Amino acid sequence: MYATYSLRSLVYTALASGLLLTASCRKTTETPTEDITTATDRSDANAEMALSTEAVRAISPAAASAGSANPETSGTDYTSPDADFRARFGSCATRTYNASLRLLTIDFGPTNCLCPDGRYRRGQILVQFTTDNGNTRRAGAVVTRKEYFVNDNQHTATRVFTDLGSGSFSVSVPSASIIYAAANGGGTHAWTASWTFTRTAGYGTATTLDDAYSVSGAAQGTNRKGVGYTTLIQTPLLKRGDCLKYYVHGTLSITNTPGSTLLLDYDPSNTQACDNTASVTVNGVTRTITLR
Template identity: 30%
Template structure:
């Protein structure tokens, strides 16, 4: 398995995963190696968008929009944050040459947040992220990502978020790209030692080869900040099912241990991999 060249921190990584299989004859054994390469491509796709969670938390905290937690600082020293209160618009500018954040991620370009309401802890409040020339570690990000507060349970300190990505696109340095759309429901439990999150949802799109795929989370993905801070940037539990050209593949993230192991099940076999 080739090494991933992409390393991003975020509360939630690998929201969607797809695998590609090829065989020359109907009864020939499936070769998992092409699937692993495509899997790593999807790691990049999810990492770039999931990294927005940490940026969003930083921006909300610094701008007085609520959702206080012990989130990791993601903004680099060269980034500027311009908050237009009248327009309810926040522009985060990482510059045209880019700057390196505390987790080693090099960002450049702009993220533009527009929001409703005065505090994200109020149900119905939404935050929309769009991009202008935005890149992370050389990967260009496009699309529209909307977070909407669907409800708050004060007794359990849990916020339910509807998360929608429209016209998502990640372009590699060689100009190949993945496009996708997704709908999720996330339950974010806040605490003095960090957050815990569960994720459900679906996604669909086209791979770098132009092939259609769709996926569904069949068992909620789970993420803990206590794992993220130790370098485990993927879900620690939950199952994804991916349908690609009539083939159903699953990815099992385990039972809650802070590790990087994923069990891939495909027609004809299983394979455990360790995410970089």
């Protein structure tokens, strides 16, 4: 049984799981409110997870060379040319790298700044690199936020990146939260997570556009309505650098406690196309959905 619905955009999501269905759903097949809340909250969290994965590679080539005892040992894979940086973070973001502290600061300024993913940001992303030895660009880092807001919702998180070699890395999220503004409904979404990004293409090149990752992992938390949930990548998600908005393959599930399980398939046609077509299965009913 199939129907067509709209799905909220998962722009830049490294771990996309948004399933915001439109009000046109028939009552007999509507997704419960708590499921929609969890899916929406996860979408907001995952957009920032994605931005964090970009942040660990956001040092400018010039700054990295100046701060590295031997810049050639880390190649070009852990830096970001200005055009790539602007494509991810926008025209109003600035980046500074303190080589002695191994600290990268990405600053959106004190007022809302419209970013390429359509979200407004202010505040700072801090990347404290934990590995050096001439390899300041390696994916050993702790990424945090300082006075950081997205669409006026405050984000707090600690994300620990561990380099796995050849451009791959794992990410542990021991604590994270989004405190929603009253104008956005209020409430706090809190979670922990563990993800693995396995590089499958583009390692060692001067651009991020040819990158490809296979993503696996899970997250557990409580949505802004106080409902517990678990999300699990069922088959690895494929993310390509030339397809900024969408995954091109893979499935994941979201299960509320208590509640039903939603299964999202990013490639129902099994073509790995960079498009906005996916499917969602809830209670045995599969629907075609449109990412937007």
